[in-house]
Amino acid sequence: MSAIVRRLKELKNYPSAIFGLSIIGFLLVLSIYTVIAIPYSQATKLWRGADQIWIENPRFARPVFFDWFTPKKLARTIIVDSKNNPAAKIVERHEKDVEIRIILEFEFPYDEFPTEINLFMNTKLPDSNMYGTFYWETPDGRKISLKRGSIKARDSYEMSQDTALRRRLTGKDAHIGLFSKPSNQDDGAPLKGKYKLIIEALSFKPDDDLDARLVVYGTVHGIAGTDHLRRDLRVALFWGAPIALIFGLLAAVGTAVLTMLIAATGAWYRGVVDGMIQRITEIRMILPTLIILIMIGMFYSRSIWVILGTVILLGVFGSGIKIYRAMFLQVREMPYIEAAQAYGSSGSRIIFRYMAPRIIPMLIPTFVIEVPAFVFLEATLAFLGISDPVIPTWGKILYDAQSRGALYMGQYYWVVIPSTFLIITGLGFSMLGFALDRIFNPRLRRM
Amino acid sequence: MNDNEKIQRSNLKRILRYFLIRIIIMAITLVIGVYVVILVANMGGAVDNIRKSQIREAIGTSLLGDEVYRMMKPEEKREYVKMLEEVEFKRLGLDQPFAIRSFLYLKQALTLNLGNAERLTSDTGSRQVRLIILERLAPTLVLMMTAFLILFFVALTFALFLSRRYGSFFDKMIIALAPLSAAPAWFYGIFLILLFAAVLKLLPFGGMVRVPPPDNNLEYFLSLLRHLVLPVSSVLLSSIFISTYNWRTYFLIYSSEDYVEMAKAKGLSSAMIERRYVLRPTMPAIVTSFALSLIAQWMGSITLETVFNWPGLGRRIYEAINNFDSPVIIGANVIYAYLLAITVLVLDVIYAILDPRVKVGAGGVRQ
Numbered sequence: 001m002s003a004i005v006r007r008l009k010e011l012k013n014y015p016s017a018i019f020g021l022s023i024i025g026f027l028l029v030l031s032i033y034t035v036i037a038i039p040y041s042q043a044t045k046l047w048r049g050a051d052q053i054w055i056e057n058p059r060f061a062r063p064v065f066f067d068w069f070t071p072k073k074l075a076r077t078i079i080v081d082s083k084n085n086p087a088a089k090i091v092e093r094h095e096k097d098v099e100i101r102i103i104l105e106f107e108f109p110y111d112e113f114p115t116e117i118n119l120f121m122n123t124k125l126p127d128s129n130m131y132g133t134f135y136w137e138t139p140d141g142r143k144i145s146l147k148r149g150s151i152k153a154r155d156s157y158e159m160s161q162d163t164a165l166r167r168r169l170t171g172k173d174a175h176i177g178l179f180s181k182p183s184n185q186d187d188g189a190p191l192k193g194k195y196k197l198i199i200e201a202l203s204f205k206p207d208d209d210l211d212a213r214l215v216v217y218g219t220v221h222g223i224a225g226t227d228h229l230r231r232d233l234r235v236a237l238f239w240g241a242p243i244a245l246i247f248g249l250l251a252a253v254g255t256a257v258l259t260m261l262i263a264a265t266g267a268w269y270r271g272v273v274d275g276m277i278q279r280i281t282e283i284r285m286i287l288p289t290l291i292i293l294i295m296i297g298m299f300y301s302r303s304i305w306v307i308l309g310t311v312i313l314l315g316v317f318g319s320g321i322k323i324y325r326a327m328f329l330q331v332r333e334m335p336y337i338e339a340a341q342a343y344g345s346s347g348s349r350i351i352f353r354y355m356a357p358r359i360i361p362m363l364i365p366t367f368v369i370e371v372p373a374f375v376f377l378e379a380t381l382a383f384l385g386i387s388d389p390v391i392p393t394w395g396k397i398l399y400d401a402q403s404r405g406a407l408y409m410g411q412y413y414w415v416v417i418p419s420t421f422l423i424i425t426g427l428g429f430s431m432l433g434f435a436l437d438r439i440f441n442p443r444l445r446r447m
Numbered sequence: 448m449n450d451n452e453k454i455q456r457s458n459l460k461r462i463l464r465y466f467l468i469r470i471i472i473m474a475i476t477l478v479i480g481v482y483v484v485i486l487v488a489n490m491g492g493a494v495d496n497i498r499k500s501q502i503r504e505a506i507g508t509s510l511l512g513d514e515v516y517r518m519m520k521p522e523e524k525r526e527y528v529k530m531l532e533e534v535e536f537k538r539l540g541l542d543q544p545f546a547i548r549s550f551l552y553l554k555q556a557l558t559l560n561l562g563n564a565e566r567l568t569s570d571t572g573s574r575q576v577r578l579i580i581l582e583r584l585a586p587t588l589v590l591m592m593t594a595f596l597i598l599f600f601v602a603l604t605f606a607l608f609l610s611r612r613y614g615s616f617f618d619k620m621i622i623a624l625a626p627l628s629a630a631p632a633w634f635y636g637i638f639l640i641l642l643f644a645a646v647l648k649l650l651p652f653g654g655m656v657r658v659p660p661p662d663n664n665l666e667y668f669l670s671l672l673r674h675l676v677l678p679v680s681s682v683l684l685s686s687i688f689i690s691t692y693n694w695r696t697y698f699l700i701y702s703s704e705d706y707v708e709m710a711k712a713k714g715l716s717s718a719m720i721e722r723r724y725v726l727r728p729t730m731p732a733i734v735t736s737f738a739l740s741l742i743a744q745w746m747g748s749i750t751l752e753t754v755f756n757w758p759g760l761g762r763r764i765y766e767a768i769n770n771f772d773s774p775v776i777i778g779a780n781v782i783y784a785y786l787l788a789i790t791v792l793v794l795d796v797i798y799a800i801l802d803p804r805v806k807v808g809a810g811g812v813r814q
Binding site: 016285291292299372373376383407410412429 | 483776
């Protein structure tokens with residue numbers, strides 16, 4: 001054991017190992033932070049997006065840091081709520097009716113048009129039926145009539161989908177038309193300044209009340225952007241780290257240890273046992289791993305644990321078994337094994353206590369190098385649509401992005417950010433693994 | 448001369464016998480492999496359900512125009528359909544225990560006689576699984592074979608080049624780049640599409656030829672080449688560094704052997720030393736390592752074709768997953784088992800030609 005520790009200390013002489021270790025350290029810290037900050041139950045709930053949790057997020061928004069690389073000021077989401085701003089609302093109560101006037105005022109300082117405008121309204125009484133008139137006032141004083149109509153208890157007005165309004169705005173969508181400069185000085189950029197949305201509502205129930213929330217959706221959001229369902233990609237990006245680490249490490253350790261033990265068993269007992277193991281390895285070689293996993297995912301279960309178990313089972317009789325077997329055949333002939341046999345130790349004792357520990361130094365680099373393969377295997381399965389339905393992962397973001405043609409639509413952030421996380425994880429483990437390989441396999445070090 | 452001929456003839460005999468044994472072993476392996484696939488698939492009852500629902504569908508269609516059936520009462524109808532189903536199950540042997548049934552499925556799977564797909568149709572409109580899968584085989588072979596051949600020769604050339612310049616800048620660069628091979632081909636595919644298709648607009652996003660396909664053969668070929676550039680590059684990016692790194696290490700190990708020193712002392716040209724004393728004994732090891740990477744690449748073709756919208760087997764599998772089409776997935780398993788078995792066999796043959804031990808008679812029982 002101390003020999004292993006001594007060799008591990010050599011790692012500090014390899015810059016690539018230090019780089020790899022710092023990446024792994026970063027992923028560990030990120031994983032621990034994620035598990036504490038966004039607990040599992042909350043993460044799955046957020047990712048499912050139930051109860052319109054994400055309704056105030058824009059669709060397909062880029063991450064906020066895109067702002068740093070462009071001289072333009074990218075549009076962020078503006079939310080104005082009459083509840084937080086009592087001065088915005090004037091209520092005049094009469095004997096038989098009530099008149100409510102809400103003015104939602106906001107500053108628009110951006111160089112880009114917003115992507116959508118929604119107005120959410122709540123009345124106080126559940127069965128009220130108000131009548132409302134909606135106006136829009138631009139900074140240069142133009143007043144645009146939006147619509148007239150009844151307001152239900154929980155109502156929303158999606159201005160960008162209002163076709164009548166689009167006609168009035170000379171064919172422009174509301175989020176562009178309402179922010180454009182007057183037609184004689186239109187230069188394709190939005191008009192900056194103070195905008196107002198005015199709601200004049202009338203209800204024949206005197207104790208009724210109305211609250212309105214205007215959401216002007218921007219083009220950037222959060223540190224990771226959002227997807228087609230307005231979900232904040234941060235959730236999946238952060239949760240991807242612990243999932244990738246757990247899946248990669250468990251699969252790599254499980255496969256490496258079991259493969260080694262099976263190879264040792266074969267080398268020790270020889271004969272029929274060895275022959276069987278060899279034949280199974282050959283059959284395993286022509287089994288298409290990925291499609292078998294797809295089959296398991298489709299016919300049995302998509303739970304990440306079932307997939308992990310199958311991955312280990314299929315990996316156990318992989319190509320590694322021949323390499324280990326060759327090593328064990330040498331170990332088997334060593335005098336200390338003969339000594340163990342002489343004092344009467346059983347076959348399993350020799351395998352576990354004497355043969356396996358001998359190979360562990362070779363095992364360490366192999367399993368570190370194998371980790372990225374399993375991380376990417378999980379991403380590949382998710383990318384093909386075979387993934388645990390509740391857990392957000394990096395592969396799942398890529399699946400969503402790919403199936404909605406993100407690259408074609410120019411939503412590069414959606415692909416690049418999860419990919420960067422994947423490649424960084426892969427590089428971290430494989431750089432460390434290559435350095436370990438040179439330390440533990442001196443033949444390579446001489447080369 | 449006569450002796451020489453005799454030796455050659457006996458060599459040929461040995462090699463042929465070796466191939467025959469390998470082919471038989473591979474066939475047995477393949478049968479067992481496909482049987483395992485059937486067992487796994489039917490553990491969830493998938494194969495049984497597919498068969499039964501297809502029989503029910505066939506009976507339902509055949510009764511559509513049946514006047515007598517239409518006049519029956521609902522109960523009689525149900526009885527009648529049940530009777531027909533039972534007869535059909537019995538005729539096809541589906542009433543037998545699974546142990547016997549599984550061999551029936553095995554035979555059907557090996558001949559790719561997998562019945563009809565649930566939702567997918569082939570490009571010619573057929574619903575037969577065999578057609579749906581086989582019509583996509585050629586594009587996959589074109590893509591993967593191009594990639595494999597380029598990968599093999601480029602990596603081999605680089606590895607030889609680097610083994611001569613041990614410790615040089617390029618050598619260190621390959622060592623530093625080797626960890627990049629941790630990512631699979633499709634992953635690089637995404638980046639290449641982003642760079643060359645989306646940003647630079649130099650190459651197409653995907654597909655095999657431009658739409659509509661050119662009539663002229665030469666133009667068709669050129670369009671195919673243009674569409675091949677990105678997918679083949681992604682396979683190369685994901686494998687070339689690690690292959691070059693590994694093979695260079697083999698070359699370095701073999702070029703420090705005594706007989707190489709001896710050849711140098713004899714004053715042979717370095718090209719001859721390389722060809723005769725370094726490349727030759729390293730080849731079996733290289734072929735083995737290449738075989739393992741090929742097997743991984745075959746699996747990678749599923750995602751690679753999905754990313755590049757390449758109309759091959761992999762893309763079909765992706766469509767089958769999204770349509771939940773079980774017969775196609777089982778069929779894909781079988782066809783990939785065939786592809787892997789053929790790959791292993793071909794490389795075995797190459798191995799036998801390269802490894803002198805097979806020629807001198809140690810063949811047949813290679814450990």
